[in-house]
Amino acid sequence: MRRTTSAGAVVLALLASLLVLVQPASAAVGLHVSGTRILEANGSNFIMRGVSHPHVWFQNQTQSFADIKSFGTNTVRVVLGSGQRWGPSTDVANVISLCKQNRLICVLEVHDTTGYGEDSAAATLDQAATYWISQANALRGQESYIVINIGNEPFGNNEQVNATWATATSNAIGRLRAAGLDHMIMVDAPAWGQDWQNIMRNNATTVFNSDPDRNTVFSIHMYAVYSTADSIITYLDAFRTAGLALVIGEFGDVFPGGDPDEDTMMSQAQSRGIGYIGWSWSGNSDGALDMTLNFNPANLTAWGQRILNGTNGIRQTSREATVYGGGGGNDTQAPTTPGTPTTSGVTSSGVTLSWAASTDNVGVTGYEIYRATGASGGTFALVGTSTGTTFTNTGLSAATTYRYNVRARDAVPNYSASSGTVSVTTQSGGGGGTGAxxxxxxxxxxxxxxxxxxxxxxxxxxxxxxxxxxxxxxxxxxxxxxxxxxxxxxxxxxxxxxxxxxxxxxxxxxxxxxxxxxxxxxxxxxxxxxxxxxxxxxxxxxxx
Structure with missing residues (x-):
């Protein structure tokens, strides 16, 4: 998490030129990057769908690992301290064990670096690297299960200090590699993680090529600076053009100074096959970005409902890592398009839909049913799911026209195209309401x-x-x-x-x-x- 930042004028231009990426010097072990993708040791795609957990401040909340997993999450980003501001966290082995017990990929991050150059208490990336090297015994051998996020938001908005981001980041990566830490490394952007000056974007290729293992993924934190679809798409496009792996390492639905466009972030992440990690499970000082109240998974906030249960959210799109036995592998083939629904059992408040089944090379796991109100126009919204080829929609208004279509999904999930649309008008209901x-x-x-x-x-x-x-x-x-x-x-x-x-x-x-x-x-x-x-x-x- 960060403090409130001044976004300034956000100018997101296309990269003027990009260096050709150098091939890895040796084969990566465990989790590793391949172009824009993150792969597991067996070559399976891995797309992070994660939640940040403030472990260093709430070390007794170990049940949170299981609670986070219960929503289908495949990644947890765990906040640790290097000793300059918090910690030092000496329970890394136990944290990794909790991640593995709950079948979660573990992104471990040092939070002490937050806002260096603007916050006088912040640690340097070099100090963060020293901490990681001190924990090498707990980290070695876990390359298939953990990612080392060297330092959270390692620079503030001090332009002179931010200009050193590429050198400081490359040096920290080099120190970890020299210490025999061959894990996938995640590096955060400067400017409180939001990179509104495009320093990470413009220097990412240089940093990637400085990694002897060529196993670095870049992390952008999207808050107030990313309040429009254009700002989000432009930034993501730059990394795709550069052929570099990027994750949305933090984001939320509200933030002082601007309204982040989390819908575009999540839909773009899903369509592009890139990871995202939401901030955060609970315990924020202002509570605006808590997903749960008091770490209670039964008491979700609006943000928790959105990211965990909403469209393009974690429950809908997450796939467990294959190292834990998760399915999907390299399946990229979508199911065929289901048949156009037909209607039956039309009443003043409900209708039953039926459609011809889709097929899939591995197997169809379910269907999503979408509805729009009116004979034309309007937006189709998800109203339910079905594991079969029928669905009854109740609670409708009398004498009202609705339109429906469906799409199929498999276990990855890959989604079919939407079916044709059927229109139906409910019967007259006599008015007055039911009081139900x-x-x-x-x-x-x-x-x-x-x-x-x-x-x-x-x-x-x-x-x-x-x-x-x-x-x-x-x-x-x-x-x-x-x-x-x-x-x-x-x-x-x-x-x-x-x-x-x-x-x-x-x-x-x-x-x-x-x-x-x-x-x-x-x-x-x-x-x-x-x-x-x-x-x-x-x-x-x-x-x-």
Missing amino acids: CRVNYSGSNWGGGNGFTGSVTITNTGTAAVNGWTLAFAFPAGQRISLPGWGATWAQASGSANVTATNLEYNGNLAPGAGTSIGFNGTFSGTNTAPTSFTLNGSACTTG
């Missing part, structure tokens, strides 16, 4: 000013599951939502009092008695009067 939902709403005004935080809990009080929902209400006193909110896709047209909130992937299915909490920040003038009438999928809900 309850909404609790509260608006908490901020101290001073005209801001407030709205908190909403939706509970399914009916006897049937709700698969996909849209909550609707109207503000009575001219309040405005400050998008994007959390826990749902919020919408409020300009000049309108009407508000809608549509489920995200992780909370679209509400079993009888189940609920979900969502919220937003907003503004008001005068009195912040709470709305009193809510509908869920067009049916009126009780309140309180």
Whole structure:
């Protein structure tokens, strides 16, 4: 993690020229890079889907390794101390054991280097290298299981000091290699990890070629500087053009000074086959980037839900390393496209879909069902999954047109193209609502000013599951939502009092008695009067 940084003007230009990469001097052992890819010792692709864990500050939270794994995570980035600010961490062997027990690839990082050149307490990369060499006995022989992340965000925003990044990084790599540490090495960018001056981007080839093992992966931390799709894509493109391996070594969904575009980061990582590691499991001083509250995996934050359970998130895209027996290997063949769905059992609130099965060279593991509202336009959103070729979607609004398509996935996962689209209109329902939902709403005004935080809990009080929902209400006193909110896709047209909130992937299915909490920040003038009438999928809900 870092402190708040000043992004400045971000100018991301194409690389003017790149040196031809030198071939490795000797075959790498264990995890190693090959062009833009990370490979295991057996040659299988490995794409990191990871979570950072603040071990050095919470050494008693060893259960977190198992909890992180429970979401399908294949990598954990473990915060250690080299002794200049925290630690020194002398339990490296035990940390590696915890990673291996929980079938996790272990990225070990020294955090003391954070912000060197701007933070007077920060350690140098040379001091970090000394620490790693002191832990060599615990590290040797673990090349298939661990990655050495030499130093976290090793330079701040001091331009004169940042200019030494390439030399300092190359020297640290050289010291580790001279000590017989042949592990894959991960190096962080300067400028608090965000490289807004493109120092790492422009010098990465030189650093890579300085590694005698040619086994270095570069790590970019994407926060406030990367608030647009263009800034993210341009940076990732530069490393692909250079033929260098890159991971998004830290990122989040909120950050002071800018709003990171985590959706583009995750979708681009998935489509390009590059790794990402989110910050962080729990324990942040401000809590904004905690994935769990108090290290409790049953109490996920909005950020935790997004990265662990959301579209292109860890549960959906992670594949366990083959060194632990994970499947997939080098399978890059996607399933065939499933058939266009047909509909049956159409009621005022539900429909059943069926489609012809896909085939795959290894095997189809499931299907994802996507839905858009209306006869045209709108965005298709994931509303459910199925291991077979049928799916029933309930909780729909009466007399409303919906469109559906499906896609198949295998174990890697490789995804098929989307099927053709079927359109269906639900039956008229007679109006008035069923009362099979309850909404609790509260608006908490901020101290001073005209801001407030709205908190909403939706509970399914009916006897049937709700698969996909849209909550609707109207503000009575001219309040405005400050998008994007959390826990749902919020919408409020300009000049309108009407508000809608549509489920995200992780909370679209509400079993009888189940609920979900969502919220937003907003503004008001005068009195912040709470709305009193809510509908869920067009049916009126009780309140309180």
